[in-house]
Amino acid sequence: MRRLIGLVVLAAALWGGYWFVAARGLEAGLRAWLNGTGGTGWQVSYDKLAVRGFPNRLDTTLDNVLVEGDGFFWQAPFLQVMALSYRPNHVIVVWPHEQRLNTLLGDYAIASADMRGSAVFRPSTSLALDHSGFVVKALTARSGNADVLTAQNARFATRLAPDRVDAHRIGAEVTGLVPSAALLARLSPDGRLPALIERLKIDATLSFDRPLDRFALEQPLTITEIGLEQALLEWGDIGLDASGELSVGQGGLLDGTLRLGVTNWRRVLALSVESGALDPDTAAQLARGLQALARGGDDLDLPLSVREGHVSMGPIPLGTLPPLRLD
Template structure:
């Protein structure tokens, strides 16, 4: 009995020592990372770093983190950020963000509010700390832009994981429910004010893996394969699939094949979002009718979204310059 007690005390002491050493290393590492950012375009500030959770967790709390990049104009700040790791599997990270955050973009600021905002990441055990998979779950999400628009969603689920059959590729999945926005969604009487469902299943080709060397390797997007895109908005259903790659100048090249059920309700949306002018709506409707009549169902419109020579078009409709990968 005495020997067992000694063993328990020794193991407990070793475990406590492991936690103390690990928590101190975590605190020093995070503190050092914030301090090191002053030497580059990224600046990072915080008002306090603590580690708790003894004996089975490392619970890291950063008070008032603030990040900003002078080159890109991107920034982020929040009252706090928390990261949790179990002591026996530190490669599995869980993060909790506050109900209010702010993202700064070059031309606007986004105020983000939510009832719940959690994320997780699982790394491949090893020295490279390669990302294996990650997930984000947000409930009652609301975005409000300083540019005057807003958006809300009942739920947002985002997942990213390594593709098993292609090096440096990531599978990205997104699902949002009950989406609303001031950007023209309620401008048509034929559709409800909220989009029921937005779903994306895609494959992203990257130039380098997502690991601790990203600062040096700077992974860039090489191509996008859209396996499934789906929008359910009342009785209008839009589905999509296709692929896009960057041209030599970085502009998108490729084609996304769209299929729109009850497509006539799409034209008022194009007008409300500014993609076409009100005076063009009748001409566009007639052109789309001709395309729809070529199929089996006149209420279903097959429509290609093409990116070519620096421009993008929706069927016969020119939409403007194509987006850039880089």
């Protein structure tokens, strides 16, 4: 019995020693990394950094955090990064209910009922990302006294693609999205579309020029290919459902083919003209061709071509996709 008690005491002492060494090492490493972000064009400041959670957790809290970059800053009363001490490659991040975000587009107050994410890294020195997830509930973004957008739920997830080190499967979904009154008026000038966008969803595989690991922080990644399994919009009486394969060329210009499913295509075409996305002459030309393809129905399944960012259906130009750049 004494020997057993002695072994238990020894194991507890060794584990306690491991936790304190790991906690101090984590704290020192984080301070060094955060203090060195200035060389990357970003500056991180905080009032206090503490690691707690003895004996089985390594929970890091930063108080009054400010992240600044070129034309950007994000401020929050705290940020929590949590991990099990025996599984430090799996981290959970918790954001506060209220945050402030300032970009070149404006100054926003962000509120949510819950905002958290997690990431699992492969146990290696490069810490390659294996999979991650991000969830927001009851999101509101305000600018001044007006809501810019609200959403019931938003989810985002990634997972390393099978047999690949440089590609990730991604999924994103937003439900119960309400855009600002100004944006709604621009998208639906006649006011016939409801304020609530029921669902936005994207499932795709992104290929990068190198693995998504800790070295990716030193230089921006480049997306080389996009395998779009589904991009879905459900909004009132209209719907869009796209899929296809795209490559990313010089300057982020996209090339490839897309399939676009359209629900209530006449309404979508009318909205495109009203919002200024299509000129009336192009829309009239499209309507004649689409009428034949739809055979009098309300739904369409269209093949589209993308060349250096320009989207067309056969000889008819439809618009231009913006360059895809991560820097």
